Amino acid sequence: MAAGNSGREPFVIIVGDPCGEFVRATIRLAQQYEVEAVPCEDVYSAVAVMAGAGGRQALVVGMMQDLAKEDSQFFRIARANALRCCCVVDRGLAAGSRGVLAALQGGAALVGSGPEVDAVFTDWLSNGSGRTARMTLRDLTDEDLRATEAELSALLGQGTDV
Amino acid sequence: MDRRVCEVRENILDGIDAAVRQRFEAVAIVMEGTSSQLGSALKALRRSTTARIILLARMCEEPIARRLMSESPGAVRLADGYVVCPTCLASLALHAGVQTEAPVPPPSSQPGSQASEPQSQPPREWEERLRYLEQLATTDDLTGLKNRRYLWEFARQILDRARRTSGRVTLLVFDIDNFKHYNDVYGHLTGDEILRQVAVLMRRCCRPHDVVGRIGGDEFATIFWDDPHLAAAERSPDGPEMPHERRSAAAERPPEAISVVKRFQQALGNTDLHLLGPGGEGVLTISGGLASFPRDGSTVEQLFERADQALLDAKRSGKNRIYLVGEPQSDIANLE
Numbered sequence: 001m002a003a004g005n006s007g008r009e010p011f012v013i014i015v016g017d018p019c020g021e022f023v024r025a026t027i028r029l030a031q032q033y034e035v036e037a038v039p040c041e042d043v044y045s046a047v048a049v050m051a052g053a054g055g056r057q058a059l060v061v062g063m064m065q066d067l068a069k070e071d072s073q074f075f076r077i078a079r080a081n082a083l084r085c086c087c088v089v090d091r092g093l094a095a096g097s098r099g100v101l102a103a104l105q106g107g108a109a110l111v112g113s114g115p116e117v118d119a120v121f122t123d124w125l126s127n128g129s130g131r132t133a134r135m136t137l138r139d140l141t142d143e144d145l146r147a148t149e150a151e152l153s154a155l156l157g158q159g160t161d162v
Numbered sequence: 163m164d165r166r167v168c169e170v171r172e173n174i175l176d177g178i179d180a181a182v183r184q185r186f187e188a189v190a191i192v193m194e195g196t197s198s199q200l201g202s203a204l205k206a207l208r209r210s211t212t213a214r215i216i217l218l219a220r221m222c223e224e225p226i227a228r229r230l231m232s233e234s235p236g237a238v239r240l241a242d243g244y245v246v247c248p249t250c251l252a253s254l255a256l257h258a259g260v261q262t263e264a265p266v267p268p269p270s271s272q273p274g275s276q277a278s279e280p281q282s283q284p285p286r287e288w289e290e291r292l293r294y295l296e297q298l299a300t301t302d303d304l305t306g307l308k309n310r311r312y313l314w315e316f317a318r319q320i321l322d323r324a325r326r327t328s329g330r331v332t333l334l335v336f337d338i339d340n341f342k343h344y345n346d347v348y349g350h351l352t353g354d355e356i357l358r359q360v361a362v363l364m365r366r367c368c369r370p371h372d373v374v375g376r377i378g379g380d381e382f383a384t385i386f387w388d389d390p391h392l393a394a395a396e397r398s399p400d401g402p403e404m405p406h407e408r409r410s411a412a413a414e415r416p417p418e419a420i421s422v423v424k425r426f427q428q429a430l431g432n433t434d435l436h437l438l439g440p441g442g443e444g445v446l447t448i449s450g451g452l453a454s455f456p457r458d459g460s461t462v463e464q465l466f467e468r469a470d471q472a473l474l475d476a477k478r479s480g481k482n483r484i485y486l487v488g489e490p491q492s493d494i495a496n497l498e
Contacts (some may be wrong), residue, residue: 042199044206047175051182052210069199073175 008056010125011036013083015046015062022088022114026061029118033125043067043074050081059124060085061117067108068099075106086111086120174203181211188214190245193223204230204240217244221316222323222387225371245292246300304354305361308375313383316373317462320387324455332386332416334423335469336450339481341380344438352437353380356446363433367426369418383469386419415486416454420494423452423484427495447482449473452494458487 012030016023018039030037040046046060060067060078064087067074078085085108089100103110109120169184171177174191181189189207193200207215219227227244300312308316317333324331338344338360345353357380364374364382373385427448435442451472459465472485476493479485483493 042202042206043175044178044199044203045209047178048182048206048210051179070173070175073173077175077179 009036010057010059011038011053012121013046013049013058013060014039015041015043015060015066017041022063025114026117029121033121035125043069047074047077050078050083053081058083059121061120062087064089064099064103064110068102072099072102075102075108078108079106084124085109086117086124088112088114088117174200178203178207178210181207181213185211186213188216190216190218192218193227194220200226201230201240205238208238208240214242215240217241219244219246220319221246221312221373222319228370246296302376305358305376307361307365307382308373310375310377313373313375313377313385314462317385317465320385321455321460321462321465324387325460329388330416331388331455331465332419333453333455333465333469334384334386334419334450334484335377335453335466335473336382336384336448336484337473338380339447339449339477348437355437356380356435359433359435360430360446360448363429364426367429368422372422383466384419384422386416386422414454414457415497416452419452419454420497423450423494427484448484449476449481450484451476451487452484453487 012026012035014023014026014030014037016039018041023039027037027039038049040049043062043066046062050058050060060083062085067085067087075085085103085106087103087108087110089103089110089112091112100110109123111117111120169180169186171180177189177191180186189211191200191204204215207213217223217227217230224244224246227241227246231239231241231244233239300308302309317331320329320331323329338356341353341356344356357376360382361374361376364384368374368384369386371387373387374382375384376382430446430448431444433443433446435446438445451469451474453459453465453469453472455465458468468487472487475490476483476485479491483495486492486494
């Protein structure tokens with residue numbers, strides 16, 4: 001089970017019921033950031049995807065009850081693969097529960113609800129994913145824009161009058 | 163080069179991780195201790211590797227293993243084979259000539275380590291050796307049924323499980339009436355053939371997951387037990403549950419075991435044993451005792467002892483009858 005064909009680009013593994021709202025919302029979020037999303041129905045599939053990823057950076061997103069199956073071993077394996085985990089924790093779950101402790105030991109980011117995943121996503125994309133941050137036109141300086149114009153002209157074989 | 167024949171991982175997730183990374187030819191999974199999500203794990207393994215998937219089952223897990231490797235239309239066959247391990251995996255593997263290694267620490271503690279080349283012995287070859295050893299250890303060579311050792315160990319395992327799941331286990335111990343006479347008059351070869359025919363007939367009358375074995379001589383035993391997967395599938399969600407206080411002794415009788423044994427007696431009565439001459443049809447009968455867990459005993463020893471006692475009572479009362487333990491003179495032929 002290889003994750004897509006996007007070479008070395010980072011991707012997101014989303015663990016949970018593929019028809020559930022959480023997975024669908026996280027896929028939409030990934031699309032928004034133009035990141036490949038690989039839905040996995042459980043931790044077993046997620047581990048298989050991680051192992052087949054061949055060193056590609058990935059963020060694993062899932063609900064605590066899904067990721068903590070099999071004695072929370074998943075967090076250790078994700079950490080061993082240098083993958084970041086983002087875990088949505090049910091508010092009712094005890095802070096000292098085994099799953100939470102294992103997630104923290106595995107370096108997972110814990111959030112309280114689905115929408116909070118966005119912040120972890122942004123942080124991972126800019127710091128942990130290894131991907132060059134995408135910029136909008138507003139992020140470019142005048143100098144960048146002039147350089148871009150010059151590159152474009154060169155590509156099109158036209159002279160510039162800068 | 164460090165050539166590893168076989169790698170051992172301590173849990174199913176590490177196993178999937180290793181199997182996908184190292185592309186083993188075969189992956190063997192010890193069913194004991196795996197969670198109820200074994201099906202999901204096998205599905206993930208099947209999708210992500212081309213390895214043959216072999217299940218290492220305890221005796222009481224054999225029906226589940228069989229089901230996981232059965233092919234149903236539209237469904238993925240989750241396992242390619244299974245081996246019932248009466249003893250622990252390590253010693254079995256050792257005797258089969260397979261070299262195993264200690265669990266490998268997770269990759270994080272082995273920076274820069276490379277996956278070693280797995281397996282120098284073809285997995286099919288050692289799988290065959292495992293099967294051969296398993297057969298030697300567990301089968302009665304005359305009848306092909308399970309042997310006494312298997313029955314005893316199976317009973318121990320299934321009682322352990324029944325204690326946890328409030329399941330029911332019923333033991334039938336029976337022997338062939340007048341077998342010594344047949345042996346003396348027609349010879350040992352005929353005696354052996356009678357034993358074989360009785361074995362085939364009993365196996366045919368039982369449900370697939372019931373365990374039939376020969377204890378020794380002309381004495382046989384059958385262990386009837388609840389298969390939780392079957393029970394779950396057959397249980398009606400709205401089915402009325404009989405209140406506990408209304409359960410009578412009759413309700414606690416093992417209906418499946420009784421109906422199997424009646425069917426067997428009937429089949430035996432219709433069998434024409436040419437070996438016993440022209441009057442060979444219907445001459446063969448059995449006597450036996452049925453003991454149920456938890457009603458009649460809580461250990462293997464107790465159940466065998468009480469079923470044996472009921473068998474002796476049946477013999478003393480005139481043979482050709484099966485008695486229920488705890489219900490004196492209650493030949494199952496007279497039960498509705």
